[in-house]
Amino acid sequence: MNTGRLETFADGVFAIAATLLILSVDGHFGSCAPAGATLKHQLECSWPSYVAYVVSFLTIGIIWVNHHTVMDQIDHADRTFLMITVGFLMIVAFIPFPTRLVAEDIRGEGATAATVAYGITLTLTAALFNAVWFYAARGGRLLRPDADPQTVRGISKTFVFGPWTYLAITLVAAIDPVAGAVGFGAFALFWVIESSVFGRDRSQRSTVR
Amino acid sequence: MNTGRLETFADGVFAIAATLLILSVDGHFGSCAPAGATLKHQLECSWPSYVAYVVSFLTIGIIWVNHHTVMDQIDHADRTFLMITVGFLMIVAFIPFPTRLVAEDIRGEGATAATVAYGITLTLTAALFNAVWFYAARGGRLLRPDADPQTVRGISKTFVFGPWTYLAITLVAAIDPVAGAVGFGAFALFWVIESSVFGRDRSQRSTVR
Amino acid sequence: MNTGRLETFADGVFAIAATLLILSVDGHFGSCAPAGATLKHQLECSWPSYVAYVVSFLTIGIIWVNHHTVMDQIDHADRTFLMITVGFLMIVAFIPFPTRLVAEDIRGEGATAATVAYGITLTLTAALFNAVWFYAARGGRLLRPDADPQTVRGISKTFVFGPWTYLAITLVAAIDPVAGAVGFGAFALFWVIESSVFGRDRSQRSTVR
Amino acid sequence: MNTGRLETFADGVFAIAATLLILSVDGHFGSCAPAGATLKHQLECSWPSYVAYVVSFLTIGIIWVNHHTVMDQIDHADRTFLMITVGFLMIVAFIPFPTRLVAEDIRGEGATAATVAYGITLTLTAALFNAVWFYAARGGRLLRPDADPQTVRGISKTFVFGPWTYLAITLVAAIDPVAGAVGFGAFALFWVIESSVFGRDRSQRSTVR
Numbered sequence: 001m002n003t004g005r006l007e008t009f010a011d012g013v014f015a016i017a018a019t020l021l022i023l024s025v026d027g028h029f030g031s032c033a034p035a036g037a038t039l040k041h042q043l044e045c046s047w048p049s050y051v052a053y054v055v056s057f058l059t060i061g062i063i064w065v066n067h068h069t070v071m072d073q074i075d076h077a078d079r080t081f082l083m084i085t086v087g088f089l090m091i092v093a094f095i096p097f098p099t100r101l102v103a104e105d106i107r108g109e110g111a112t113a114a115t116v117a118y119g120i121t122l123t124l125t126a127a128l129f130n131a132v133w134f135y136a137a138r139g140g141r142l143l144r145p146d147a148d149p150q151t152v153r154g155i156s157k158t159f160v161f162g163p164w165t166y167l168a169i170t171l172v173a174a175i176d177p178v179a180g181a182v183g184f185g186a187f188a189l190f191w192v193i194e195s196s197v198f199g200r201d202r203s204q205r206s207t208v209r
Numbered sequence: 210m211n212t213g214r215l216e217t218f219a220d221g222v223f224a225i226a227a228t229l230l231i232l233s234v235d236g237h238f239g240s241c242a243p244a245g246a247t248l249k250h251q252l253e254c255s256w257p258s259y260v261a262y263v264v265s266f267l268t269i270g271i272i273w274v275n276h277h278t279v280m281d282q283i284d285h286a287d288r289t290f291l292m293i294t295v296g297f298l299m300i301v302a303f304i305p306f307p308t309r310l311v312a313e314d315i316r317g318e319g320a321t322a323a324t325v326a327y328g329i330t331l332t333l334t335a336a337l338f339n340a341v342w343f344y345a346a347r348g349g350r351l352l353r354p355d356a357d358p359q360t361v362r363g364i365s366k367t368f369v370f371g372p373w374t375y376l377a378i379t380l381v382a383a384i385d386p387v388a389g390a391v392g393f394g395a396f397a398l399f400w401v402i403e404s405s406v407f408g409r410d411r412s413q414r415s416t417v418r
Numbered sequence: 419m420n421t422g423r424l425e426t427f428a429d430g431v432f433a434i435a436a437t438l439l440i441l442s443v444d445g446h447f448g449s450c451a452p453a454g455a456t457l458k459h460q461l462e463c464s465w466p467s468y469v470a471y472v473v474s475f476l477t478i479g480i481i482w483v484n485h486h487t488v489m490d491q492i493d494h495a496d497r498t499f500l501m502i503t504v505g506f507l508m509i510v511a512f513i514p515f516p517t518r519l520v521a522e523d524i525r526g527e528g529a530t531a532a533t534v535a536y537g538i539t540l541t542l543t544a545a546l547f548n549a550v551w552f553y554a555a556r557g558g559r560l561l562r563p564d565a566d567p568q569t570v571r572g573i574s575k576t577f578v579f580g581p582w583t584y585l586a587i588t589l590v591a592a593i594d595p596v597a598g599a600v601g602f603g604a605f606a607l608f609w610v611i612e613s614s615v616f617g618r619d620r621s622q623r624s625t626v627r
Numbered sequence: 628m629n630t631g632r633l634e635t636f637a638d639g640v641f642a643i644a645a646t647l648l649i650l651s652v653d654g655h656f657g658s659c660a661p662a663g664a665t666l667k668h669q670l671e672c673s674w675p676s677y678v679a680y681v682v683s684f685l686t687i688g689i690i691w692v693n694h695h696t697v698m699d700q701i702d703h704a705d706r707t708f709l710m711i712t713v714g715f716l717m718i719v720a721f722i723p724f725p726t727r728l729v730a731e732d733i734r735g736e737g738a739t740a741a742t743v744a745y746g747i748t749l750t751l752t753a754a755l756f757n758a759v760w761f762y763a764a765r766g767g768r769l770l771r772p773d774a775d776p777q778t779v780r781g782i783s784k785t786f787v788f789g790p791w792t793y794l795a796i797t798l799v800a801a802i803d804p805v806a807g808a809v810g811f812g813a814f815a816l817f818w819v820i821e822s823s824v825f826g827r828d829r830s831q832r833s834t835v836r
Contacts, residue, residue, distance in 0.1 A: 005216060005277055007632060012224030015639030019647065019720045020228065026654075026724050027235070039728065039737025043744055054717065061713030065706065068632055079274060080405040086270030090263065093228045097235050101248065110248025117252055196707040214425060214486055221433030229437065236444075288483065289614040295479030299472065302437045306444050310457065319457025326461060423634060423695055430642030438646065445653075497692065498823040504688030508681065511646045515653050519666065528666025535670055 003077050006085060013089045014064045017096060021056050024100035025049045031104065051185065052103035056095055058188045059122065063092060063129065065195060073152060074136050075144040084135055088128040094121055102181060111177035119170025119180060126162035133159055212286050215294060222298045223273045226305060230265050233309035234258045240313065260394065261312035265304055267397045268331065272301060272338065274404065282361060283345050284353040293344055297337040303330055311390060320386035328379025328389060335371035342368050421495050424503060431507045432482045435514060439474050442518035443467045449522065469603065470521035474513055476606045477540065481510060481547065483613065491570060492554050493562040502553055506546040512539055520599060529595035537588025537598060544580035551577055630704050633712060640716045641691045644723060648683050651727035652676040658731065678812065679730035683722055685815045686749065690719060690756065692822065700779060701763050702771040711762055715755040721748055729808060738804035746797025746807060753789035760786050 025046070030037075032045040077085075098121045101114035136142040137152055165187060173180020234255070239246075241254040286294075307330045310323035345351040346361055374396060382389020443464070448455075450463040495503075516539045519532035554560040555570055583605060591598020652673070657664075659672040704712075725748045728741035763769040764779055792814060800807020 005220060005280075008217065008635065009220045009224055009273060011632060011636045012221055012639055013228055015636055016225055016228040016643055017231075018716070019640055019643040020231065022644075022647065022720055022724050023232075023235075023650075025721075026650075026727060029724075038740070039732055039735075040740040042737075043728075043740055053721070057717040057720070058713065061710070061717070064636060065709045065713070068709070082274045082277070083270070083401055083405040086267065086274070089227070090266040090270070093231055093266070094234075094262070097231050097238075100235060101252075105248055108248075113247070113249040113252055192710055196710040214429060217426065218429045218433055218482060221430055222437055225434055225437040226440075229440065232441075232444075291483045291486070292479070292610055292614040295476065295483070298436070299475040299479070302440055302475070303443075303471070306440050306447075309444060310461075314457055317457075319460075322456070322458040322461055423638060423698075426635065427638045427642055427691060430639055431646055434643055434646040435649075438649065441650075441653075500692045500695070501688070501819055501823040504685065504692070507645070508684040508688070511649055511684070512652075512680070515649050515656075518653060519670075523666055526666075528669075531665070531667040531670055 003071055003074055006077055006082065007071055010067060010085065010089060011064070013093055014060055014067070017093045018057050018060045018064075020096045021053050021060075021099060024056075024096055024103055025053050027100060028104050032107075048106050049103040052099050052106075055185045055188050056099040058192055059184075060092065060095060062188065062191045062195065063125070066129070070133055070136070070155065073144060073147045073155070074142050075147075076142055078142065081132070081135055081142060084128070084131050088125070088132050091121060091125045091128055095125070097121075106177065106181055112174060115173035115177040115180040115184075116170060118184065119166060119173050122184065123163055123166040123170055126166050130159050130163060212280055212283055215286055215291065216280055219276060219294065219298060220273070222302055223269055223276070226302045227266050227269045227273075229305045230262050230269075230308060233265075233305055233312055234262050236309060237313050241316075257315050258312040261308050261315075264394045264397050265308040267401055268393075269301065269304060271397065271400045271404065272334070275338070279342055279345070279364065282353060282356045282364070283351050284356075285351060287351065290341070290344055290351060293337070293340050297334070297341050300330060300334045300337055304334070306330075315386065315390055321383060324382035324386040324389040324393075325379060327393065328375060328382050331393065332372055332375040332379055335375050339368050339372060421489055421492055424495055424500065425489055428485060428503065428507060429482070431511055432478055432485070435511045436475050436478045436482075438514045439471050439478075439517060442474075442514050442521055443471050445518060446522050450525075466524050467521040470517050470524075473603045473606050474517040476610055477602075478510065478513060480606065480609045480613065481543070484547070488551055488554070488573065491562060491565045491573070492560050493565075494560055496560065499550070499553055499560060502546070502549050506543070506550050509539060509543045509546055513543070515539075524595065524599055530592060533591035533595040533598040533602075534588060536602065537584060537591050540602065541581055541584040541588055544584050548577050548581060630698055630701055633704055633709065634698055637694060637712065637716060638691070640720055641687055641694070644720045645684050645687045645691075647723045648680050648687075648726060651683075651723055651730055652680050654727060655731055659734075675733050676730040679726050679733075682812045682815050683726040685819055686811075687719065687722060689815065689818045689822065690752070693756070697760055697763070697782065700771060700774045700782070701769050702774075703769060705769065708759070708762055708769060711755070711758050715752070715759050718748060718752045718755055722752070724748075733804065733808055739801060742800035742804040742807040742811075743797060745811065746793060746800050749811065750790055750793040750797055753793050757786050757790060 029046060029049070030042040032048075033042040037045075098114065098118040101110070102118050105111055105114040133155060137156060140147070143152065169180055169183035169187065172183055238255060238258070239251040241257075242251040246254075307323065307327040310319070311327050314320055314323040342364060346365060349356070352361065378389055378392035378396065381392055447464060447467070448460045450466075451460040455463075516532065516536035519528070520536050523529055523532040551573060555574060558565070561570065587598055587601035587605060590601055656673060656676070657669040659675075660669045664672075725741065725745035728737070729745050732738055732741040760782060764783060767774070770779065796807055796810035796814065799810055
């Protein structure tokens with residue numbers, strides 16, 4: 001079973017989940033302003049929506065880039081691998097929902113619940129991405145015969161940190177939701193910079209999360 | 210007529226239908242809680258939405274995996290095959306709607322109507338998937354010249370059970386909607402486990418529904 | 419400029435427009451029933467939504483099948499061809515909107531306006547599909563060197579009827595909206611049957627609309 | 628790292644963003660008419676929605692055509708290029724939101740805020756498209772070894788005007804929103820005509836924005 005169609009399906013889910021994020025900006029737009037507020041005022045008070053959109057879009061973008069790198073090392077798929085990938089994509093496609101909650105509630109009573117829900121979703125995403133990778137890599141099960149051992153070790157080494165980092169930020173969010181939200185943004189930004197600035201010289205080892 | 214573009218279109222519909230399921234979580238979020246409830250309370254009482262999301266996502270995921278396996282046996286498509294596939298995809302794309310109904314009404318007056326609507330949709334999905342397969346396989350009409358006869362027989366044997374099983378669970382749902390809902394979840398889980406745990410040794414014969 | 423990426427983009431728009439149709443079932447679900455009606459009653463009175471969903475999905479499906487056949491005859495694309503295709507896809511992606519109007523208003527005061535809006539959209543779709551085809555086929559501009567002249571003539575002959583038929587049904591809808599709606603459904607059904615039953619022996623000439 | 632999967636993902640985002648524009652027509656349909664207005668009246672007063680839909684769809688269509696031309700010159704991708712592309716797609720996927728605002732508010736108090744928000748989005752889109760191109764083209768970093776120098780210079784020369792033109796129209800919109808809206812429409816129309824009418828003879832040099 002080759003991996004071409006798997007990548008098409010995965011890319012479809014990544015692209016749709018990322019694009020649906022705009023509904024989390026549009027869906028409840030204006031609810032931050034009092035009734036009768038000007039559109040300008042509504043646009044200004046909605047800034048957490050824009051930030052949440054950017055953070056979640058970049059997060060899905062990084063996942064996509066890394067999925068790209070992982071699949072480059074993989075030769076073929078078996079049905080177990082397909083089912084784990086379906087589970088992984090299921091969590092990725094869930095991201096727009098807690099994104100909307102954070103955007104809407106970060107300044108309200110529900111800030112803690114919203115950021116914790118967001119954090120649990122990202123922790124599960126990272127955990128399932130680990131499952132995808134380690135199922136394929138364990139004993140070289142699905143790897144290409146010519147997969148570079150150093151790249152494989154590099155991915156393994158960086159991936160294991162993902163779920164724990166998200167779990168840690170989620171715990172921060174449970175205590176201080178704004179600090180947690182800043183943490184999720186900072187972590188996404190870290191990967192973007194890590195990938196694009198430092199990734200250039202060691203482009204092989206930098207496949208992350 | 211080769212099958213490449215058919216797979217792109219089908220994968221597109223599978224990916225979008227699966228990703229749109231999140232709207233069934235988000236769309237009526239909070240309607241389970243009384244006005245003024247905390248976000249935490251709303252998140253907790255919405256658990257049937259998450260379960261419905263998972264069950265429908267896995268169901269579409271299994272359909273995708275099995276469509277993958279079916280298309281691997283198929284050499285080319287004719288216009289009748291394309292039209293049957295369009296009909297099949299039409300029912301798959303319908304799944305988000307009854308999913309939302311079940312998520313919202315499983316604890317209310319409409320539980321029976323919602324689960325029966327869900328069951329009819331899945332029964333039709335399985336019936337049309339059968340039509341797709343048997344149109345292609347009957348007399349080897351569209352099969353690859355080198356299609357493995359044992360695999361073909363294996364698919365045929367397992368597919369015929371799909372519609373009848375869904376019909377049976379739908380009848381259960383008509384009497385006891387919660388039992389029906391559990392049935393749909395259990396059936397999805399059965400395929401996931403069957404595919405991923407047992408599918409490894411007999412990966413060819415296990416293509417199902 | 420080869421046509422691979424054009425087909426990916428077009429298939430994406432077809433798949434998304436078709437899948438978004440479910441929002442026209444879900445979006446205003448229940449508005450046909452009085453407040454406090456049972457879910458069963460809401461599901462029953464919503465039957466025009468299901469019919470509209472089926473007719474529009476099949477219509478987009480037929481367009482997809484025919485686009486498939488057209489692109490099989492085409493060797494390469496120029497920028498004019500890309501822009502005409504973008505215009506064509508723009509109208510296809512518009513279809514979910516009048517579909518929702520027809521579903522909701524066919525039994526109300528707005529039946530005429532809704533079916534006429536639906537008819538104008540389909541007339542424009544067919545007209546732009548003609549523009550796509552005749553721009554490519556005129557003098558063999560973008561056709562494959564080995565395009566079958568009989569197939570090319572067959573497509574040209576059948577395509578020209580599309581816009582006029584839709585225009586005629588739209589005029590019927592302006593006088594009697596229910597008759598118009600039945601006409602749109604019958605026309606879609608006609609193509610499905612024509613394609614799948616008769617299309618088998620003369621699979622080349624039957625490329626339609 | 629080859630560019631196939633990048634194009635699939637980009638085409639997915641373009642196709643979804645363009646198709647989601649229909650939600651900006653449908654979402655608040657009827658809000659322009661007084662309560663109890665006929666559907667015909669609602670359809671008529673909603674004309675700015677249709678115009679906004681057409682302008683944004685064509686704009687995304689032109690971006691897609693130009694991305695197509697850019698990618699034809701590019702040989703491979705590195706991680707920095709992927710991350711810049713993710714940022715670019717993030718802004719493209721944002722377009723449906725200000726489109727809806729313009730459609731709804733162009734005749735109201737919020738006309739200035741809406742058209743300025745639309746203009747900022749398009750200015751950023753053009754700026755990031757420039758970043759995509761110049762990152763790849765600077766010193767021939769990611770270009771195909773056989774990239775045509777004249778085409779490359781042609782793209783570079785035309786692209787730099789994009790952000791400045793959008794910025795200028797945005798400034799016009801800040802003073803006179805209707806003039807700004809007409810400007811955005813005229814600019815889209817200009818590219819469509821430029822691409823399709825003049826693009827034929829100098830199809831290589833006309834890759835724009």
